Amino acid sequence: xxxxxxxxxxxxxxxxxxxxxxxxxxxxxxxxxxxxxxxxxxxxxxxxxxxxxxxxxxxxxxxxxxxxxxxxxxxxxxxxxxxxxxxxxxxxxxxxxxxxxxxxxxxxxxxxxxxxxxxxxxxxxxxxxxxxxxxxxxxxxxxxxxxxxxxxxxxxxxxxxxxxxxxxxxxxxxxxxxxxxxxxxxxxxxxxxxxxxxxxxxxxxxxxxxxxxxxxxxxxxxxxxxxxxxxxxxxxxxxxxxxxxxxxxxxxxxxxxxxxxxxxxxxxxxxxxxxxxxxxxxxxxxxxxxxxxxxxxxxxxxxxxxxxxxxxxxxxxxxxxxxxxxxxxxxxxxxxxxxxxxxxxxxxxxxxxxxxxxxxxxxxxxxxxxxxxxxxxxxxxxxxxxxxxxxxxxxxxxxxxxxxxxxxxxxxxxxxxxxxxxxxxxxxxxxxxxxxxxxxxxxxxxxxxxxxxxxxxxxxxxxxxxxxxxxxxxxxxxxxxxxxxxxxxxxxxxxxxxxxxxxxxxxxxxxxxxxxxxxxxxxxxxxxxxxxxxxxxxxxxxxxx
Amino acid sequence: xxxxxxxxxxxxxxxxxxxxxxxxxxxxxxxxxxxxxxxxxxxxxxxxxxxxxxxxxxxxxxxxxxxxxxxxxxxxxxxxxxxxxxxxxxxxxxxxxxxxxxxxxxxxxxxxxxxxxxxxxxxxxxxxxxxxxxxxxxxxxxxxxxxxxxxxxxxxxxxxxxxxxxxxxxxxxxxxxxxxxxxxxxxxxxxxxxxxxxxxxxxxxxxxxxxxxxxxxxxxxxxxxxxxxxxxxxxxxxxxxxxxxxxxxxxxxxxxxxxxxxxxxxxxxxxxxxxxxxxxxxxxxxxxxxxxxxxxxxxxxxxxxxxxxxxxxxxxxxxxxxxxxxxxxxxxxxxxxxxxxxxxxxxxxxxxxxxxxxxxxxxxx
Numbered sequence: 027x028x029x030x031x032x033x034x035x036x037x038x039x040x041x042x043x044x045x046x047x048x049x050x051x052x053x054x055x056x057x058x059x060x061x062x063x064x065x066x067x068x069x070x071x072x073x074x075x076x077x078x079x080x081x082x083x084x085x086x087x088x089x090x091x092x093x094x095x096x097x098x099x100x101x102x103x104x105x106x107x108x109x110x111x112x113x114x115x116x117x118x119x120x121x122x123x124x125x126x127x128x129x130x131x132x133x134x135x136x137x138x139x140x141x142x143x144x145x146x147x148x149x150x151x152x153x154x155x156x157x158x159x160x161x162x163x164x165x166x167x168x169x170x171x172x173x174x175x176x177x178x179x180x181x182x183x184x185x186x187x188x189x190x191x192x193x194x195x196x197x198x199x200x201x202x203x204x205x206x207x208x209x210x211x212x213x214x215x216x217x218x219x220x221x222x223x224x225x226x227x228x229x230x231x232x233x234x235x236x237x238x239x240x241x242x243x244x245x246x247x248x249x250x251x252x253x254x255x256x257x258x259x260x261x262x263x264x265x266x267x268x269x270x271x272x273x274x275x276x277x278x279x280x281x282x283x284x285x286x287x288x289x290x291x292x293x294x295x296x297x298x299x300x301x302x303x304x305x306x307x308x309x310x311x312x313x314x315x316x317x318x319x320x321x322x323x324x325x326x327x328x329x330x331x332x333x334x335x336x337x338x339x340x341x342x343x344x345x346x347x348x349x350x351x352x353x354x355x356x357x358x359x360x361x362x363x364x365x366x367x368x369x370x371x372x373x374x375x376x377x378x379x380x381x382x383x384x385x386x387x388x389x390x391x392x393x394x395x396x397x398x399x400x401x402x403x404x405x406x407x408x409x410x411x412x413x414x415x416x417x418x419x420x421x422x423x424x425x426x427x428x429x430x431x432x433x434x435x436x437x438x439x440x441x442x443x444x445x446x447x448x449x450x451x452x453x454x455x456x457x458x459x460x461x462x463x464x465x466x467x468x469x470x471x472x473x474x475x476x477x478x479x480x481x482x483x484x485x486x487x488x489x490x491x492x493x494x495x496x497x498x499x500x501x502x503x504x505x506x507x508x509x510x511x512x513x514x515x516x517x518x519x520x521x522x523x524x525x526x527x528x529x530x531x532x533x534x535x536x537x538x539x540x541x542x543x544x545x546x547x548x549x550x551x552x553x554x555x556x557x558x559x560x561x562x563x564x565x566x567x568x569x570x571x
Numbered sequence: 572x573x574x575x576x577x578x579x580x581x582x583x584x585x586x587x588x589x590x591x592x593x594x595x596x597x598x599x600x601x602x603x604x605x606x607x608x609x610x611x612x613x614x615x616x617x618x619x620x621x622x623x624x625x626x627x628x629x630x631x632x633x634x635x636x637x638x639x640x641x642x643x644x645x646x647x648x649x650x651x652x653x654x655x656x657x658x659x660x661x662x663x664x665x666x667x668x669x670x671x672x673x674x675x676x677x678x679x680x681x682x683x684x685x686x687x688x689x690x691x692x693x694x695x696x697x698x699x700x701x702x703x704x705x706x707x708x709x710x711x712x713x714x715x716x717x718x719x720x721x722x723x724x725x726x727x728x729x730x731x732x733x734x735x736x737x738x739x740x741x742x743x744x745x746x747x748x749x750x751x752x753x754x755x756x757x758x759x760x761x762x763x764x765x766x767x768x769x770x771x772x773x774x775x776x777x778x779x780x781x782x783x784x785x786x787x788x789x790x791x792x793x794x795x796x797x798x799x800x801x802x803x804x805x806x807x808x809x810x811x812x813x814x815x816x817x818x819x820x821x822x823x824x825x826x827x828x829x830x831x832x833x834x835x836x837x838x839x840x841x842x843x844x845x846x847x848x849x850x851x852x853x854x855x856x857x858x859x860x861x862x863x864x865x866x867x868x869x870x871x872x873x874x875x876x877x878x879x880x881x882x883x884x885x886x887x888x889x890x891x892x893x894x895x896x897x898x899x900x901x902x903x904x905x906x907x908x909x910x911x912x913x914x915x916x917x918x919x920x921x922x923x924x925x926x927x928x929x930x931x932x933x934x935x936x
Contacts, residue, residue: 472835
């Protein structure tokens with residue numbers, strides 16, 4: 027079936043439904059339900075939704091890349107690219123379209139590039155397959171593409187392998203591969219989620235430039251409303267496999283109609299931290315903390331230098347207040363948190379409520395562990411999959427013998443679950459039965475049940491959906507007021523930090539580049555790095571740091 | 572017996588059933604899925620049951636193949652010769668030595684005042700049948716169903732006892748070497764660093780020791796019995812699991828939930844037991860049937876070479892050796908071959924089914 031070109035939009039999806047057959051007798055899952063949308067030349071369309079809403083499945087079905095026959099389309103499903111039906115077309119026809127007319131950029135650039143191929147081969151492959159170019163011409167074109175995506179020193183990087191590049195550079199290479207054949211449509215599936223904010227701003231700028239310069243249509247899949255606001259002409263809001271609202275970006279942000287859209291827009295972490303008592307005593311103080319990992323070389327494995335993960339950091343956390351630590355990946359934030367809790371070897375002076383904990387052995391530290399707790403980033407890896415929720419929460423109680431009897435222990439567990447907003451019935455279930463947000467609540471309950479005074483929160487919201495993030499932030503604020511907890515809040519997400527922290531430390535390469543009251547740092551950043559970070563996070567602007 | 576492993580099919584679609592039990596223990600849905608997947612593998616499932624049935628039968632070898640009856644009714648009293656030795660004088664004989672129930676004279680004495688109930692095969696593994704129709708090794712007959720070996724002993728009886736000792740040896744060796752191997756791997760993987768380095772080098776040197784020569788040398792000092800052999804082989808067999816467990820521990824010790832447990836103040840030993848060890852069980856259980864196979868084969872080959880169990884003990888390897896020495900009596904070699912081949916195949920089938928059941932990538936549609 028062919029249609030006349032020109033009248034029809036470049037890409038038109040009609041009544042797309044995708045069903046996955048259930049595993050081992052489970053019910054089939056309907057991932058996408060009767061979805062319709064269209065995309066025109068030179069346009070950017072953002073498909074916005076939380077995890078599990080069916081965004082990526084929609085994107086993959088455009089290129090027919092789903093695991094068929096495990097996945098199946100409904101009978102009325104139709105995806106037309108320039109008048110040509112893609113659903114159910116032959117592999118030969120699809121191969122002509124894939125990577126040639128419609129190209130795709132994936133979320134995780136490390137796993138999307140073949141680790142055994144050099145850049146020249148990675149990019150050259152599409153040219154050889156689709157354009158039948160001669161090797162010399164392909165090399166020339168590869169170089170041009172690498173320059174176009176702004177990879178510095180393109181000539182010498184041709185022979186480089188993916189692991190030799192940084193995350194942002196890898197994503198640039200992915201984009202170079204995608205645009206190698208001048209596609210009509212570029213599908214970008216969460217292209218910057220795995221990247222730091224400053225790099226994210228650069229990548230988005232690049233995508234925008236490419237769209238404007240070559241008239242590509244950009245199909246952007248994301249959960250990040252800041253990106254949408256900056257990039258998209260039109261928005262489709264998706265939840266549970268359906269598009270609930272679609273329209274021009276400005277209109278949706280100004281006048282959201284569907285309740286889900288309103289909830290999504292309202293979900294951005296807002297508000298300010300609860301007032302903290304400035305006269306409160308210091309709970310955790312650290313002076314000149316250093317975590318250096320030795321680099322050993324040569325036959326005798328002599329120490330030739332150090333990786334300075336944390337290099338001379340001093341901080342104090344007052345009772346009932348929050349210190350936010352911000353910085354990009356690799357800046358030593360997490361290591362600092364672990365060092366303060368003595369979960370990694372560190373030098374320097376660390377004092378926790380009158381105890382010089384840097385000098386204590388692990389055995390002497392054990393009674394103090396009750397009072398300082400930690401919540402990790404990924405709630406999927408921080409809960410043992412083989413223990414029930416009750417077993418997870420009670421572990422600390424057992425170690426510190428905080429409950430006199432099993433009944434009392436039970437009561438404490440249930441109280442902790444209620445406190446973090448979970449049903450006490452959940453105690454007998456296993457972590458995999460809960461969503462990400464609920465799992466993070468379990469992790470918080472595990473820390474809280476011990477009634478700690480100081481909690482290290484290591485990116486507790488980064489692995490969660492936007493609306494869930496806001497709830498967790500709300501919960502953390504509430505708990506802080508109720509128990510006058512002190513937090514060390516580690517995050518790369520400045521919005522969340524703004525909503526929680528009284529004071530902010532900005533870290534770069536293991537050192538603190540700026541510190542001060544949160545309001546002051548946010549409003550008038552002094553250090554150029556802080557300024558670049560703020561610009562990238564709040565306006566997606568690129569500032570040469 | 573089959574029913575223990577299974578659950579009514581209706582329950583499968585309902586998702587997690589918190590009171591789901593297996594052998595009386597609460598199990599997680601994951602375990603249930605693995606069990607279901609194991610049961611769906613027909614070959615492995617039936618191999619397991621056949622093997623267990625044969626093993627159970629041979630466990631009671633004394634009641635199946637023995638040279639003394641298990642029940643004697645004599646002069647109004649009951650006797651259980653399987654459990655106790657009775658002197659011949661009990662039955663009115665002349666000697667105060669233990670009664671030989673195969674002796675026609677003794678049989679005549681008992682028959683006169685009562686009766687006796689014989690096992691299915693009236694030979695034990697060391698009973699020599701003196702009235703053979705042809706010189707030993709004699710071919711299968713209605714008396715000796717699989718013939719006799721070159722010393723006139725019943726092959727079937729020796730086979731039953733030999734199977735039992737092989738499997739028991741294999742099981743004990745597997746269990747002990749798994750315990751040692753898992754413990755060693757756990758310590759190396761969890762603590763890492765110098766402990767790991769030292770242990771690894773030690774294992775490299777230790778694997779270099781030639782076990783066979785050690786056994787030959789030992790055999791010239793002592794007469795190796797079951798436990799001696801077990802101990803000697805244990806010295807070298809515990810290393811097969813170390814690498815797997817170590818790798819799992821190296822991976823798991825940096826998991827967030829292990830770190831969280833450390834932050835809670837949980838002691839190292841408890842972290843190992845509760846949080847890290849469960850990660851290694853999949854690898855361990857997957858390996859077990861293959862280790863069992865290896866252990867059985869090792870014992871058999873030692874017996875075949877003559878450095879195994881003391882002379883006279885029943886063993887599959889010894890029957891094989893007799894088969895090699897007496898090519899004119901093919902029933903010896905063939906019997907040992909078929910029994911060994913089918914036992915090892917059954918175990919391999921079980922092992923494959925277990926491995927597939929634990930493989931998360933194996934999706935059954």
